Amino acid sequence: MRELCVEHLGEHIGTQVAALAKPGFGLRPVKPGIPAAGLGRWGGPALLNPGTPWPEYDGVPLSLFAVLDVDALGAWLGDDRPPHALLNIFYFDPDVQRGYVLEGAPLRDFESPRFCRIIPADPALAIEEAAPAPASIHAPEPFYAVPVVTLPSMQGVSYDPVLDTVDYGGETEDSLHYRSMPGWLAADRLGDRWLEFCERAQGLYRYEGVRFSPDQAFGWPHLENSFSQLKEPYRHLITIGHHDLGDGGYVHFVLPPKAFRDGDYEQAIALYEGF
Template identity: 65%
Template sequence: MGFASYEEASAQVRDLCVEHLGEHLGAQVAALAKPAFGLRPVKPGTEPAGLSRWGGPALLNPGTPWPECEGVPLSLLAVLDVDALGPWLAAERPPTGDQLLNIFYCEPDPGRGYVYGQPDLPRSDDPRMCRIIPADPAKATETDAPAPALIHPPQPFYAVPVITLPSAFSVDYDPTLDTLDYNGETDGSPYYESMPGWLVADRLGEAWAEFCHKEQGLYKYDDMSFSPDQAFGWPHLEGHFPLEELSEDEPYRHVITIGHGMGDGSYLHFVLPAQALRTGDYTQTRAFPESF
């Protein structure tokens, strides 16, 4: 398992796409491939990705206020040490100064004083419910979550380099696949004409899932466990989300998916417009919750 280089991984993905979709469409899908990292709990023989971890205190620059939604402090879900991920990301990296990314979501804890409905919080995918706050590792200090934010115990993780495509093997495929040139292949089929991305899902889906599982340990990193946790690349989507709203000029960008510590098979995708990530404008981040 694993690749000698990103070029090797890209070549394998292209061969797979062309085999199942033909040269015209397969080359387009393969060109969408993005580097990413599967996130795994540290175990004997592995080292954490720098300061990366799920849970624990935030790592914030001095003077950074703790984020809130409607006056309720958000919970720290993870700290992502981007520099420690190494060169695999290449051009997919966030701005140079954003070396640590603190990932927050609104999870008020009744055991720490939250009373349901006081205040009444927005819906789960409202942008106010989440926050990504960058920090400088040379300046950042540990900051504990104020009540009633839920506190997740710290768990360091290591990162496995992988290659990703827009989801084509889930209940709802990634809407990015609707934007491809199908060269007439969807004509005459109401099924494909209204939702052309299903053509990719039907022809490539099972083969891509097998490639992810067997060649990358992605999403299923052993025989039993589903692991959605991933940094960057394309997220593994099971449900339908309004990603078109974040993709007016170019496809949205994915920062992290977090399932560790969420319980009940739930996980969250943190995404934002591509231009926002390039400029470090994390205020446009949205978190889409789903479960398996």
């Protein structure tokens, strides 16, 4: 990965971009001969400690999108992991078939931290809790996790603003576009090559005939659009695209770095990618 960065960006810039790398996991549906990542799965009932209230947004129960078994992922994350072993991932996704009334429903703030919730649980104590109406119910599907190396996203409508933190020296002076948005230099010179490397060498985003699979835990997420919330540093927890979120839509769940380290999931926000 470092060799690829240096080849296309030079030693000065390439070394800095390579230093941004973070470990992550590509998430894939379990198949014969490959066990699930512990209790990890998309959908199904939540796994909550007894007495934990079901999360809501504006009085509407959230939907359980995934359960992430952090301990089952092993040592690949090193120190780059949150402090809790089991995480329930919720998102606002009510179902009209379960009694949600669209007509007259108030406008929702997609950028509100309450639009999603991350609720930790103790694997030794957690019990299954079914989603109350009108939250959507997604069929449970276990996943397995493939260790990968990730870089800030360099594809799509906009690159990850983390790339603006790199010292590009004088290489941005020849382009007005690079001077105003220096991260475009890395995206232009490395973006396509990095995506090809991810697909070919890591099976990340595309694998075994699957056209595009954004599902990923930790590392840097694959961003297709720009998000104002990412002007400050952030940490990525999970990206979920396995549910029916519209025409190719998926959701990134991110936190501020300190909140990630401390397990303060109240500060988590969801970034929705829709097409």
